[in-house]
Amino acid sequence: MSKSIFYHAGCPVCVSAEQDIVKLLGPEKVDIVHIGSDRSRISEAEKAGVKSVPALLTPNGNVLHINFGASMADVKG
Amino acid sequence: MSKSIFYHAGCPVCVSAEQDIVKLLGPEKVDIVHIGSDRSRISEAEKAGVKSVPALLTPNGNVLHINFGASMADVKG
Numbered sequence: 001m002s003k004s005i006f007y008h009a010g011c012p013v014c015v016s017a018e019q020d021i022v023k024l025l026g027p028e029k030v031d032i033v034h035i036g037s038d039r040s041r042i043s044e045a046e047k048a049g050v051k052s053v054p055a056l057l058t059p060n061g062n063v064l065h066i067n068f069g070a071s072m073a074d075v076k077g
Numbered sequence: 078m079s080k081s082i083f084y085h086a087g088c089p090v091c092v093s094a095e096q097d098i099v100k101l102l103g104p105e106k107v108d109i110v111h112i113g114s115d116r117s118r119i120s121e122a123e124k125a126g127v128k129s130v131p132a133l134l135t136p137n138g139n140v141l142h143i144n145f146g147a148s149m150a151d152v153k154g
Contacts, residue, residue, distance in 0.1 A: 067142050
């Protein structure tokens with residue numbers, strides 16, 4: 001089974017959600033991508049359908065937007 | 078480890094998120110509560126901090142609000 005990807009931008013709500021998601025899914029099942037610092041992956045996230053962060057991209061390609069933290073426009077600045 | 082609780086109200090986005098969450102966490106780790114039909118559990122959800130559905134209440138008491146579907150006000154009607 002392929003991994004989920006958790007996209008976040010370092011905001012407090014992102015970090016809190018990250019800890020919950022990693023605990024629930026297990027650290028081996030989710031990659032964490034900080035698109036605030038790794039900006040080269042912003043376009044990848046947008047293509048996957050990420051509208052806000054934090055968001056979880058599931059292995060089947062669905063995007064679960066979790067607690068609204070920051071819009072992609074805010075991340076891009 | 079205690080279970081997570083997934084609160085939803087039967088909307089399409091809820092059902093889609095439910096399937097993703099059950100697949101990711103495993104069906105044995107999450108209880109599904111339909112607060113649109115089981116209205117006696119609305120107050121329980123609100124006390125737990127649920128502001129909109131679908132939402133996932135984690136075993137440590139955090140609420141992860143997933144894709145905004147319906148506000149609690151809408152569920153109560």
